[in-house]
Amino acid sequence: xxxxxxxxxxxxxxxxxxxxxxxxxxxxxxxxxxxxxxxxxxxxxxxxxxxxxxxxxxxxxxxxxxxxxxxxxxxxxxxxxxxxxxxxxxxxxxxxxxxxxxxxxxxxxxxxxxxxxxxxxxxxxxxxxxxxxxxxxxxxxxxxxxxxxxxxxxxxxxxxxxxxxxxxxxxxxxxxxxxxxxxxxxxxxxxxxxxxxxxxxxxxxxxxxxxxxxxxxxxxxxxxxxxxxxxxxxxxxxxxxxxxxxxxxxxxxxxxxxxxxxxxxxxxxxxxxxxxxxxxxxxxxxxxxxxxxxxxxxxxxxxxxxxxxxxxxxxxxxxxxxxxxxxxxxxxxxxxxxxxxxxxxxxxxxxxxxxxxxxxxxxxxxxxxxxxxxxxxxxxxxxxxxxxxxxxxxxxxxxxxxxxxxxxxxxxxxxxxxxxxxxxxxxxxxxxxxxxxxxxxxxxxxxxxxxxxxxxxxxxxxxxxxxxxxxxxxxxxxxxxxxxxxxxxxxxxxxxxxxxxxxxxxxxxxxxxxxxxxxxxxxxxxxxxxxxxxxxxxxxxxxxxx
Numbered sequence: 001x002x003x004x005x006x007x008x009x010x011x012x013x014x015x016x017x018x019x020x021x022x023x024x025x026x027x028x029x030x031x032x033x034x035x036x037x038x039x040x041x042x043x044x045x046x047x048x049x050x051x052x053x054x055x056x057x058x059x060x061x062x063x064x065x066x067x068x069x070x071x072x073x074x075x076x077x078x079x080x081x082x083x084x085x086x087x088x089x090x091x092x093x094x095x096x097x098x099x100x101x102x103x104x105x106x107x108x109x110x111x112x113x114x115x116x117x118x119x120x121x122x123x124x125x126x127x128x129x130x131x132x133x134x135x136x137x138x139x140x141x142x143x144x145x146x147x148x149x150x151x152x153x154x155x156x157x158x159x160x161x162x163x164x165x166x167x168x169x170x171x172x173x174x175x176x177x178x179x180x181x182x183x184x185x186x187x188x189x190x191x192x193x194x195x196x197x198x199x200x201x202x203x204x205x206x207x208x209x210x211x212x213x214x215x216x217x218x219x220x221x222x223x224x225x226x227x228x229x230x231x232x233x234x235x236x237x238x239x240x241x242x243x244x245x246x247x248x249x250x251x252x253x254x255x256x257x258x259x260x261x262x263x264x265x266x267x268x269x270x271x272x273x274x275x276x277x278x279x280x281x282x283x284x285x286x287x288x289x290x291x292x293x294x295x296x297x298x299x300x301x302x303x304x305x306x307x308x309x310x311x312x313x314x315x316x317x318x319x320x321x322x323x324x325x326x327x328x329x330x331x332x333x334x335x336x337x338x339x340x341x342x343x344x345x346x347x348x349x350x351x352x353x354x355x356x357x358x359x360x361x362x363x364x365x366x367x368x369x370x371x372x373x374x375x376x377x378x379x380x381x382x383x384x385x386x387x388x389x390x391x392x393x394x395x396x397x398x399x400x401x402x403x404x405x406x407x408x409x410x411x412x413x414x415x416x417x418x419x420x421x422x423x424x425x426x427x428x429x430x431x432x433x434x435x436x437x438x439x440x441x442x443x444x445x446x447x448x449x450x451x452x453x454x455x456x457x458x459x460x461x462x463x464x465x466x467x468x469x470x471x472x473x474x475x476x477x478x479x480x481x482x483x484x485x486x487x488x489x490x491x492x493x494x495x496x497x498x499x500x501x502x503x504x505x506x507x508x509x510x511x512x513x514x515x516x517x518x519x520x521x522x523x524x525x526x527x528x529x530x531x532x533x534x535x536x537x538x539x540x541x542x543x544x545x546x
Contacts (some may be wrong), residue, residue, distance in 0.1 A: 002034035007344040007533045010344040013534075014029055014164045014264065014265065015029075016262065017091070017266070017312060017502065018091075018260060019529055019530040019531075020094070020529045021090070021092055021098075021296060021529070022073070022524060022525065022527055022529060022530055023092065023260075023357065023530070024530060025260070026370040026375065027061070027093065027174065027260045027261050027370065027375055027376065027377070028173065028174050028175075028261060028293075028374075028375035028376075029140065029261055029263050030173075030174050030178065030261060030263075030416060031174060031176050031177075031178050031258065031262045031263065031273060032101075032178075032262075032263060032268070033183065033261075033268045033271060034185075035177075035178035035181060035257065036184055036255050036258065036265075036268050036269060036272040036284050036331050037185075037270060037271070037275055037276050037279075038117040038178070038181035038182050038184060038185045039177065039178075039181045039254050039258055039272075039343045039346060039347075040251060040252045040253070040254045040255040040272050040273060040276035040343075041181075041185055041188065041251075041276040041279060041280060042180075042181045042185065042188070042257060042317045042339040042340050042342070042343040043251030043252075043254040043340060043342035043343040043344050043347060043503040044250065044251035044252055044276055044277065044280040045184075045188065045247065045251070045280075045336055045337075045339070045343075045513045046188060046192050046280050046283045046284040047187075047188055047192060047287075047332075047333060047336035048127060048130070048336055048337055048340045049129050049246070049247065049248030049249075049284070050192075050284060050287055050291075050312070051134075051311075051312050051333055052130060052247075053244040053247055053248065053310070054244070054288065054291060054311055054312050055225075055305070055306055055307060055310065055311030056228065056242025056243075056244050056490055057241055057245065057288075058217075058241075058245070058292065058306045059217065059223070059225040059306035059307065059308075060134075060217060060223075060225060060227065060229075060237055060240045060241045060465075060486060060490065061190050061214070061233075061237050061238060061240070061241025061242075061244070061404075062212060062213060062214035062215045062216070062217040062218075062233075062237070062241075062306075063206075063210055063211050063212070063213050063214070063215060063292045064211065064212055064214050064233070064243040065238075065242075065244065065245075066285070066288050066289055066292060067211070067212075068238060068241055068242040068245055069281070069284060069285055069288065069378050070281070070285070071245075071246045071279075072242060072245035072246050072279035073245075073248050073249055073277065075465075075466075075469035075470075075473065076249045076250065076252075076277055076463045076469070077274075077277060077278070078462050078463075078466035078469060078506070079432050079436060079466045079469070079470065080252050080253075080273050080274050080277045081274065081455060081458075081462050081466075082254075082399065082435070082436055082439050082462060082463060083095075083252070083253050083256060083273050083435070083465055084269070084271075084273045084274050085100075085270070085451065085453055085454060085455050085543055086103075086254075086256070086439065086449075087097045087099075087255065087259060087265070087269040087270055087273055087451070087453075088265075088266045088267070088269060088270045088449070088452050088453040088454075089102075089266075089449045089450045089451040090261035090451075090453025091256070091262070091265030091266055091269055092259060092354065093258065093259060093261075093350040093353055093354045094113065094257060094350055094351045094353070094354025094355065095112070095254075095256035095257045095259065095347075095350075095351070095444040096112050096113065096116045096253065096256075096351075096431055096432075096434075096435050097109050097112055097113030097116065097351055097354055097355065098116070098354060099112075099115070099256075099435055100112035100434060100435060100438050101113075101521060101525070103435075103438040103439065103441070103442035103447060104438045104441060104442065105518075105522075106403030106518040106519075106521035106525065107507055107518040107521075108434075108514075109521065110360055110512065110517055110518055110521060111334070111434070111508065111512075112323050112349060112431055112434045112435060112438070113354070113355055114504075114508045114512075115350065115427050115430055115431045115501075115504065115505075115508075115521075116351060116427070116428075116431040116435070117351045117355065118427060118504050119424050119428050119431060120344055120347055120348035120384070121348050121384050121387045121388050121391075121421070122164075122280060122388070122391060122420045122421065122423060122424040122427070123344050123348075123428075124253060124341055124345050124348060124384065124385075124388040124463065125159070125388035125389075125391040125392055125420065125422045126162070126420075126421040127273075127335070127337060127340050127341040127344060127391075127416065128158075128159045128162045128163055128166070128341045128388065129155055129158075129159050129392055129395070129417070130337055131162050131334060131337045131338070131341075132149045132154055132158040132159070133149050133157050134274045134332055134333045134337070134389065135149075135158055135330075135331050136148070136149035136154065136158075137149070137313075137330060138327055138331065138334065139246055139300040140326065141326070141327050141330075142417050149533075152395040152396045154479065155392060155395050156389075156392050156393065156395065156396075156421035157188050159388075159389060159392045160389060160392075162337075162338065162341060163340070163341075163345075163385050163388060163389055164385075166338070166341050166342045166345050166385070167345070167381055167382065167385040168425070169342055170342065170345055170346050170349060170376065170381050171371070171374060171376050171378045171381050172374055172376070173374045173375070173376060174258070174261045174375070174376060176220070177258075177342065177343075177346050178343050179337060180338075180339055181342070181343055183335075183339070184335070184336065184338075184339025184340070184342075184343070184432050187332055187335045187336050187339060188283065188339075189283070190332060191287075191325065191329075191332045191333065191359070192286060192287040192335055193283065193287075194292075194332075195287060195290065195329065196286050196289070196290035196331075197290075197321075197454050198319075199290045199291070199293070199315075199319055200290060200293075202294075202319045203520070204293035204294055205293065205294065205295060205296055205318075205470070206288075206292070206293050206295070206297070207296045210293065211289070211292060211293070215306075217229070217233075217237055217306070218230075218231050218232055218233045218236060218237045219231055219283065220248035220502050222299075223304070224303040224304075224306035224307045225306070225307065225308070225486075225489075225490065226489075227486035227489055227490065228486070229486060231292070236486075236530055237486075239476060240486045240487055240490065240491070241486075242476075243476065243477065243487075243490075243491055245284075246425065246429075246473055246476070246477065247425050248280075249277065249280065249281065249284075249354070250342070250425075250428045250429075250432070251271075251276070251344070252273045252274075252276045252277040252280075253432075254343060254344070254346070254347040255269050255273045255274065255276060255345075256269055256273065257346070257347040257351060258304065258346060258347070258350055260350075266451045266452045266453075267452050267453075268333070270451070270452070270453035271453075277528070279359075291312060291315055294315050294318075294319055295315060296315075296318050301318070307470060308526055309374065314361075316329055324515055335499075345381065345384055346381075349377055349380045349381040350374075350377065350380070350382035351383075352367055352377070352380035352383050353367065353368060353377035353380035355367065356368035356377075356379075356380060357524075358517075358520060358521045358523070358524045359517070359520035359521070359522050359523075359526050360517035360518070360521050361517065362511075364520075365382060366379045367380045368380070374515060378385060383542055390419055391417055392417060394415055394416040394417040394420070395415050396415075397415055397416055398412075398413055398415045399412055399413070399414075400412060400413070407478075407495070408494060408495040408496065408499070409483060409494070410496070411483055411493055414493060418493075419493060419496050419497065419500055420500065422491060422492055422496070422497040422500070423497055423501060423504070424429040424501040425491075426474065426476055426477045426478050426498075426501060427476060427501065428498055429473055429474045430474060430501065432470055433467070433470040433471065436463060436466045436467055436470060437467070439463055440463050442469070443459065443460075443463070446523065449515060461502065465520075477491065477492060477497070478492055478497055478498045478501070479492075480492070480494050480495045480498060482494055
């Protein structure tokens with residue numbers, strides 16, 4: 001007769017497991033495997049990434065840029081495997097902060113969480129400000145309004161509304177988050193596979209050989225984005241085009257951020273981390289392939305599809321003449337943006353909550369409070385809602401002419417918000433790199449995984465490959481190469497993305513030296529496990545098992 005363990009017994013076992021790390025079960029455990037996967041998948045969001053970066057990717061790499069995607073997914077898979085092992089060993093809210101703290105120590109963990117936490121809050125701003133790009137055209141079409149999506153006040157208004165709705169959804173209970181994420185997955189599936197099928201039905205304009213062409217993007221004269229690779233694709237365009245994929249494939253770690261709300265997290269969190277990346281990779285590949293083949297024939301059509309003013313909307317309008325169908329596609333895109341931002345806010349809220357619980361940020365007691373009714377970290381969620389809105393105010397600042405400051409130039413018509421968004425990716429890869437290093441150092445010091453998912457004999461090869469990928473990617477993202485270079489013009493604005501990291505580190509250093517938050521974290525760790533009640537009895541087919 002098979003053993004049957006009631007949900008109550010299972011939840012008590014998860015609570016006792018959490019107590020071994022010194023924490024009480026305050027958040028509600030209500031997420032199953034699919035909901036845990038959905039939170040990570042919605043954060044990764046193939047639709048949001050592709051609809052935001054397709055033009056930059058194909059404009060810098062041509063149709064051939066599609067084949068750079070598997071490289072990015074494989075590189076991130078090495079990190080995901082390490083995170084899966086750590087998420088299984090330490091299923092604690094706040095994920096990267098907790099992993100760094102457990103592997104190396106309080107100070108190291110605090111710094112990982114500092115960089116990762118700011119990255120998440122900036123990502124909320126990045127995703128939610130993107131809503132206006134598709135929301136304004138939809139409203140204009142439906143209600144014959146004349147909303148300008150480029151107006152800073154319009155951007156702020158749309159963002160305020162979206163952030164408020166996402167805060168309510170997150171604060172009202174983790175089941176609401178699970179519900180939104182679950183349907184966010186359905187929206188993503190419809191938006192990726194569904195749109196790919198619809199494009200195929202209306203008719204592709206190219207054969208498979210088109211996917212291996214560059215359409216001359218390596219030369220300035222024929223590059224739709226106006227950047228010059230001096231005729232080099234492999235040693236020029238490819239290094240920049242792959243960044244369009246690099247900017248998409250992260251967020252899988254969010255499955256670990258909400259681990260304290262997942263049932264049986266030691267088993268489910270690793271599966272959610274890995275599966276969200278792999279499914280996201282497949283969905284992205286299918287959609288990008290379909291979009292490329294659907295580009296109308298001719299060099300002018302390619303130039304429009306690969307321009308910042310054209311991109312995916314140009315392809316859709318070329319393929320679908322029905323206004324109703326175009327509006328439906330815009331609606332699906334908006335839902336994808338909403339579910340993505342909701343998932344990122346959830347992850348950011350858990351990091352803030354985890355920090356507050358350890359007394360390592362200002363107003364820690366308030367940030368660590370959990371709603372008795374909803375059992376969610378309401379004040380932590382409020383914090384990570386307000387700060388992104390403050391970031392959006394920076395959209396009002398935009399110099400009309402380039403500004404020379406010391407050794408770098410602040411480009412014209414670029415807002416500080418844009419610079420923060422460019423930091424969000426470099427911040428992710430920096431925090432990832434710090435955790436991969438922590439995994440290696442912890443192993444060399446004798447740490448052994450305690451979860452159900454273990455890399456075993458593959459540990460050191462996976463760590464080595466993850467280190468190589470993340471170091472190379474971080475350098476490619478941040479390397480200052482001049483405002484006129486493809487990297488500087490399209491991604492990091494020369495020195496500015498790197499300087500944002502330096503600024504955030506300096507602010508962190510001031511607080512770290514003044515408040516010494518690592519002492520509070522160390523005290524929490526020194527307190528040891530919490531006392532737990534005896535394990536409830538499990539039943540087998542109605543018969544009590546002691």
